[in-house]
Amino acid sequence: MESGPCSRPAEPRHCVSGRAGAGLAFPAFPLSAAGAEPGSRIGTVAAVLPAGGCGERMGVRTPKQFCRVLERPLISYTLQAMERVCWIKDIVVTVTGENMEAMRSIIQRYGHKRISLAEAGATRHRSIFNGLKALAEDQPGCELTRPEVVIIHDAVRPFVEEDILLRVVLAAKEHGAAGAIRPLVSTVVSPSADGHLDHSLDRAKHRASEMPQAFHFDVIYEAYQKCSDFDLEFGTECLQLALKYCHRKAKLVEGTPDLWKVTYKQDLCAAEAMIKEKISQEICVVVNTKDEESVGHLLEEVLRNELNCIKVTSTVLDRTSGDIENFIDQCYSFICVNVVSSESRETRKLLSILEESSLPLLYPVVVVLVHCFDFTVVPLAQKMENLVWIRELAKEAKGRNVLLSGVLLNHSQRLE
């Protein structure tokens, strides 16, 4: 349990990267859409992420924000999406007492920054209120700065982009309150007390209220301070509180489909598939020669022609140059051609470069070793030997989130 309303965990041991936006699989949306240099226009911005839910709709015991997607808790993806936005100064996550330690270890393990923890309340609104209190500066023991604008976002919407965050924040700055909306997927009906259709709502006149939302801090804090216990207990909509208690009609901002909320089991599957797709958009072919006629360069050309939607790059593995280091910030899939002859030293070198980077900390990194053998020359036993050490190396690497596999390519002189 936390002693004060908020506490800042120790600086994480691992850091994703010193550079803004680096170490991220999903590059930030170009800000031109909102025509902004945001820092100068929006003042201090903080975010509150309620993460106290118990995930009963998911049908599993683990709260959905802590369910694992590609071995990493869902909330870590959402934190990554928020913290890469450099103009968000503080991110307050509200967590139940029993999950506080787990949350702290997630922050440490995945190197999240600018995160503070506050204790969740029994309902969503109470949790958000606790997060706001942590930012309000009028509470004892609080170390955070009262922001001008506060974003409220769900821990289970990991795909939020900088663009929509900025649009919502700018709208909030202008109107006091703003929130993302989406078209309704289903018609909404109002049942009568006996479970019959009373009336159905015109789909064209209604929208689904999604996250992120943003508010003048003073507006939403006042709304929470004024609102009734009934609101705190049964309400679900922050925009409604701002309207009811501060008479601010929130600006509604059309969002994109990726704002969707991980609610049911199938959504976890979808999240995993979407993340896999995003980290598979680039392949880097690693070769050990600059010779343009080499198998590696030929493979690169073939891949580039065959895989239209995927970016194919190449780099030369040369211990004296730093080429490979430049690639590992953008790419999670490597094909290494002819890196080794029949020993594992160069492969180990490559693996240690990858492991020293932050890459496998956040996503699994796939490395395919392609060994070309001239079958007229190299004896079978030597090939088998290669398979054996690749398998051993793969076992070790897997523990560090690098998925290594080997391909033996038999050819005679020219590639067949």
Added chain:
Amino acid sequence: MESGPCSRPAEPRHCVSGRAGAGLAFPAFPLSAAGAEPGSRIGTVAAVLPAGGCGERMGVRTPKQFCRVLERPLISYTLQAMERVCWIKDIVVTVTGENMEAMRSIIQRYGHKRISLAEAGATRHRSIFNGLKALAEDQPGCELTRPEVVIIHDAVRPFVEEDILLRVVLAAKEHGAAGAIRPLVSTVVSPSADGHLDHSLDRAKHRASEMPQAFHFDVIYEAYQKCSDFDLEFGTECLQLALKYCHRKAKLVEGTPDLWKVTYKQDLCAAEAMIKEKISQEICVVVNTKDEESVGHLLEEVLRNELNCIKVTSTVLDRTSGDIENFIDQCYSFICVNVVSSESRETRKLLSILEESSLPLLYPVVVVLVHCFDFTVVPLAQKMENLVWIRELAKEAKGRNVLLSGVLLNHSQRLE
């Protein structure tokens, strides 16, 4: 283009199975929940599936009902879910003229039955109306029987279970109209003309209207005949038409999370993951000896202990008995231990049994061959030979939707 309002395609070449409910991966929900022997209680039931949408929300050119999930068009899964319910007599699918041929070939290829096609209209309501006309018996050239109750379901909700279909049909029989509902995932808001929040709806008092829905045929047909062009053009809710034009207050039936509609790209990913999970619930270990001490039986025991959530069965591959045939209706994953010594005859036999069944027609079938070699006796060259013919066989089998792979297990006398 169709000449009449409806047409029945030729009896499909492939049939999933002669037995009711056979050849299906998803066994029908036990009907006890509704306490029913449905046939006697519900009279004639037909279904209309509008499939004329263009899938613009999916962000891809292919209409979402024709998008492939595990290589099979999504709509085929929905048809499978409907046709396995033996008390649904006719299933009318409305398709645009340009997709009519594609739809016909899907029906033929995947052996769908009791399906008739009608031409879709320009909107959802017009498409449903065309489907109803095809069932109405008062149209020229129509071969279908006017049902007592008609189900309306979406082509893009493939996970519908018999239980909810039955509950909705029984409710419709009693009340004239009924539809499945689900809790709202997001709060619904009403925007003002200038894009600000006018008010938000109380989430506890509203529900999402989902599919399936069902109606007395006469009620919904009358509603469509009476309704305005505006309704046909801009309406989305069949329950609303029954209320407005026939004064039937639909019974609302709480549905399950699997009623969800494939709307966005992430939903396709989720559908694929859910189907994969469903067809991975059982593994059959195929052995070629009844000896309880054999590797195969040991493996079965290990798998049963390790994989708690998965059903592990075993069968003896014996050409004189029909054992294996009894398994192939329920299972999509096979591990064949020691089936072969060093030749491919028995594996080919197994593959042909699988391919002759309807199994790989509907889902990919996974076959793992485990070859145990005593490494002190069998020379390396022989093992490599095995790998070669397995690879060749795998190539052939893949074209028939059987995914074959081989594992060589080295041991000396006793398994290590």
